Amino acid sequence: MMPGTLVKPLVRVPVQSGPTVRVQDLTGAERAVALYASDMPSGRRRHSSEQVREWIVQGVERLGVEEIRRRGEFFYGHRLLELHGLVTAQIQQRHEQRFPKRGRLNVADQQAADNVYGDRMSEATRLRNGTAAVDGDCPCRGTRYIPAFYDEDCGPVDMLCPVHARAEIRRHRAGYGQTFDLRDDVRHTPRHTGEQR
Ligand SMILES: [Zn+2]
Numbered sequence: 001m002m003p004g005t006l007v008k009p010l011v012r013v014p015v016q017s018g019p020t021v022r023v024q025d026l027t028g029a030e031r032a033v034a035l036y037a038s039d040m041p042s043g044r045r046r047h048s049s050e051q052v053r054e055w056i057v058q059g060v061e062r063l064g065v066e067e068i069r070r071r072g073e074f075f076y077g078h079r080l081l082e083l084h085g086l087v088t089a090q091i092q093q094r095h096e097q098r099f100p101k102r103g104r105l106n107v108a109d110q111q112a113a114d115n116v117y118g119d120r121m122s123e124a125t126r127l128r129n130g131t132a133a134v135d136g137d138c139p140c141r142g143t144r145y146i147p148a149f150y151d152e153d154c155g156p157v158d159m160l161c162p163v164h165a166r167a168e169i170r171r172h173r174a175g176y177g178q179t180f181d182l183r184d185d186v187r188h189t190p191r192h193t194g195e196q197r
Contacts, residue, residue: 021060023053023115024122027129029079030072031112032105034059040111042104052115070133071098077132080162081139086146091136098135132163140164 023031038055040047047055060068078095081087087095099105121129140146140161148159160169 021057021065022122023056023119025125026056026060026068027072027076027121027125027131028112028116029076030068031056031115032109033068033071033075034063035108035111036099036101036105037062040108042101042107044107044110047111049115049118052111053119056112056115073131073133074098074135076130077134077163080132080166081134084159084162086139086162088136088139091134091138094135130166132166134163138164144168 026034034056035052036059038059040052040055063071074095075098078087078091081091096102138161140163142164144161144165145158146161148157151157160172162169
């Protein structure tokens with residue numbers, strides 16, 4: 001063998017211009033927030049996966065990763081309260097200030113869901129997926145319990161706050177035969193301060 005043939009050709013490594021954003025490193029809520037902040041049109045239309053990906057990256061570049069995460073947590077917290085009819089006027093007002101165009105937010109949410117389905121989520125992102133926060137005074141007032149109704153035999157009955165008692169709620173559900181994901185414990189460690197708000 002000729003010694004010269006052992007020399008590997010030089011591989012040029014492309015120089016990256018600034019930090020790159022990968023959609024896989026964003027939760028569904030974060031992708032929705034990014035799309036909302038991007039040039040994506042508000043109409044319900046089909047777009048190519050590449051185009052949606054580009055808009056997500058554009059939104060992140062506009063707001064910054066920190067702000068995308070913050071808004072993503074508020075967006076998801078609002079949704080959890082809304083599902084249980086627990087949104088107060090203050091929380092709703094702040095939500096609408098952040099996302100004044102309701103229709104656009106719905107479109108962004110749908111596009112983000114499709115993108116998560118197609119592009120998936122990195123493992124690290126899956127661990128913090130579902131982190132929620134409330135912008136305003138949560139109906140549980142930080143106690144994680146919300147008065148639900150009055151029972152003649154038991155007295156006042158509380159419900160668990162869908163945002164601040166999420167880990168407990170998941171454990172309860174797991175107790176009724178659903179698959180329990182151990183990752184939920186990791187996801188709700190105290191250092192996730194967004195969960196504690
Ligand atoms: Zn709460």
